[in-house]
Amino acid sequence: MSAAQKLRELLARPEIIVIPGVYDCLGAKLAQQSGFEVVATSGFGIAASTLGLPDYGFLTATEMLYSVGRIAQSITVPLIADLDTGYGNALNVMRTIKDAVQLGLAGVLLEDQEWPKKCGHFEGKRVVSLEEHAGKIRAAVEARGDSGLVIIARTDARAPLGLEAAIARGRAYIAAGADVLFVEAPQSVEELKAIASAFPDVPLVANIVEGGKTPEISTAQLQQLGFKIVFFPLTALMAVTHVMNACFQHLKTQGTTANLPDLVTFKDFQELMGVPEFLQTEKRFAAEK
Structure with missing residues (x-):
């Protein structure tokens, strides 16, 4: 079964799907190990981790597709990729989507x-x-063909044009063939309710950014409102930034890591990376002495 088919099966279930945001292969593997059935890339996180820049459109299509392709290969659960605007006009979108299918992505976001x-x-x-x-x-x-790739249409119209315009765009994007609708950055529970009421039969995305514009209500509340997917795109990035900063500050001030708490053991990290399996494979193909 393809990754896209797996994602479609998850969308057919009655339960809301909680999806963590990742920005590299390590995070994706940890999310899978934690039991998440699908993960999503964060363009914000990829820009920060690969370029050291904010999410301001600095990433090129080539850089983004390279990153998400590597992440998709590192896990066995479906990956949804943030592909920004598709990197140009409709022709560019078709090229981007064909590349996404070849990379084995389960779904894509287009804003x-x-x-x-x-x-x-x-x-x-x-x-x-x-x-x-x-x-x-x-x-x-059209470009996805019979791949089953899940297309998530995102509108950012709430901020510049208002909620009614965002909802109108959502209707147009679903009519154009999108599988899932993502109205970005509603600013109150009432706005979340209005979106859910406007699309009772459409899978909807809620995007929870800690400190962002959307209220941080629970997954259970979002499911009750009628949302199908809840993304937590930046949670891991912010947590890792805090821990890494504390680690470096400790090393700088103490000059040692001897009493640094909560480090993953070297053995456990090797297990996560599959080192024992690679050693066995290496032995099978080693030249006899």
């Missing part, structure tokens, strides 16, 4: 911001016309 885009919870976002993004969604549907 309606102008390029260069920004993090959905930053100020100063601008969006393309409804018609342009609906055309890009139609192009993505």
Whole structure:
């Protein structure tokens, strides 16, 4: 069964799907080990970890596809990839989607911001016309062929145009063939309710960014409202940043790691990376002496 088919089976279940955001292979493997059945890449995290830059559209299509392709290969659960705006017009979107299928991605996010885009919870976002993004969604549907790739249409129109415009765009994107709708950065529980009420039969995404614009309500509450997916795109990135900073500060001030708490053991890390299996494989092909 393909990764896309696995994701579609998860979407068919009645339960809400909790999806952590990852930005590298290590995080993806840890998420899978923790029992998550699907993970998603964070463009915010990939920009920070690979470029040391904010989510301001600095990543090229080549850089993003390289990163998400490596992550998809490192795990056996489905991966949803944040592919920004698709990196151009409808023709560019078709190229991007064909590459996504070849990389074995389960799903992709395509947003309606102008390029260069920004993090959905930053100020100063601008969006393309409804018609342009609906055309890009139609192009993505055509380009995926019979792969089953799940297309998640994201609109960032709430901030610049208001909630009613965002909902209108959502309707157009679903009509264009998107499988899932993601209205980014609603600013209250009432707005979350309005989105859910407007799309009773459409799988909906809620995006919880700690300190962002959307209220941090529970997964159970989101399911009760009618949401199908809840992303936690930056939680692991923020946690790792805190722990890594504490580690470096400790090493700088103490000059030793002898009493540094909560380190994963070298043995456990080797297990996570599959070192014992690689050693066995190496032995099978070793030249006889």
